[in-house]
Ligand code: AHN
């Protein structure tokens with residue numbers, strides 16, 4: 001009898017031990033799995049790298065359509081996307097400016113994980129304005145601008161995002177679009193008749209003629225003037241109206257990362273920009289992250305559309321806040 005008890009208790013002990021041990025193991029594994037599910041590994045944005053990409057564009061000079069600097073910069077951008085492992089599409093088009101000028105334009109698209117149906121679109125314009133028509137000095141209104149902030153900054157941030165995408169693939173597919181001919185809109189000095197839709201010619205073309213048939217994405221993020229010192233990205237009103245969930249998602253991400261001073265959760269103004277055509281022509285909600293300065297006349301900063309929009313206004317801290325926020329958002333998509 002005693003021996004039977006001993007045998008029975010031995011068996012029970014073994015069963016308990018096995019259960020306890022295996023359940024312990026399982027819960028530990030579950031825990032790490034849970035952590036992995038909640039916290040994705042978001043790569044660290046390199047602002048020095050982004051700054052160099054902005055500078056390289058600025059060094060070409062004004063990237064105005066039909067100029068050699070524009071052509072050379074287009075080659076540079078396509079080759080960088082290629083180098084960073086994207087599938088690259090080029091859209092060449094002759095687009096008609098407000099004054100009838102035919103603009104030899106090129107939208108440049110880099111696709112990551114092109115076969116996935118879960119996609120997010122990231123975009124910026126790569127051309128720069130042919131006129132410094134907001135300059136205090138009227139004599140400078142016909143001077144083309146460098147557009148270090150207005151043009152090169154958004155593209156610079158996205159090239160660094162592309163470099164990160166090659167190093168660590170996110171779950172979803174990403175398309176990076178560099179729109180051309182955004183900034184050839186009617187100048188302030190124009191005496192002719194008003195014409196609608198003279199800005200954003202590249203995105204208007206793409207909206208009607210996307211690089212792949214029936215192109216779709218969950219949403220888009222447009223970066224415009226994202227490199228200025230003390231920039232503030234108020235919530236642009238067209239974005240808020242047509243992509244409210246994504247505005248919340250982006251501003252929440254920025255606050256989580258400690259960038260609340262760059263991303264006030266307050267209304268900006270409504271801005272005519274590429275995101276409007278992405279939404280109106282393709283029905284893809286698109287958020288414009290764009291500098292809004294409530295303390296200046298134009299709302300876009302004192303150097304906007306002046307000859308002062310050069311590398312002197314570019315700040316690595318701003319590039320970093322925007323770039324890290326974009327990475328945080330796209331690597332958290334499932
Ligand atoms: C207008 O000036 C109407 N919209 C601003 C779009 C823009 C120009 N973004 C950069 N440059």
Ligand code: ZN
Nearest residue numbers: 129150183305
């Ligand atoms: Zn502009």
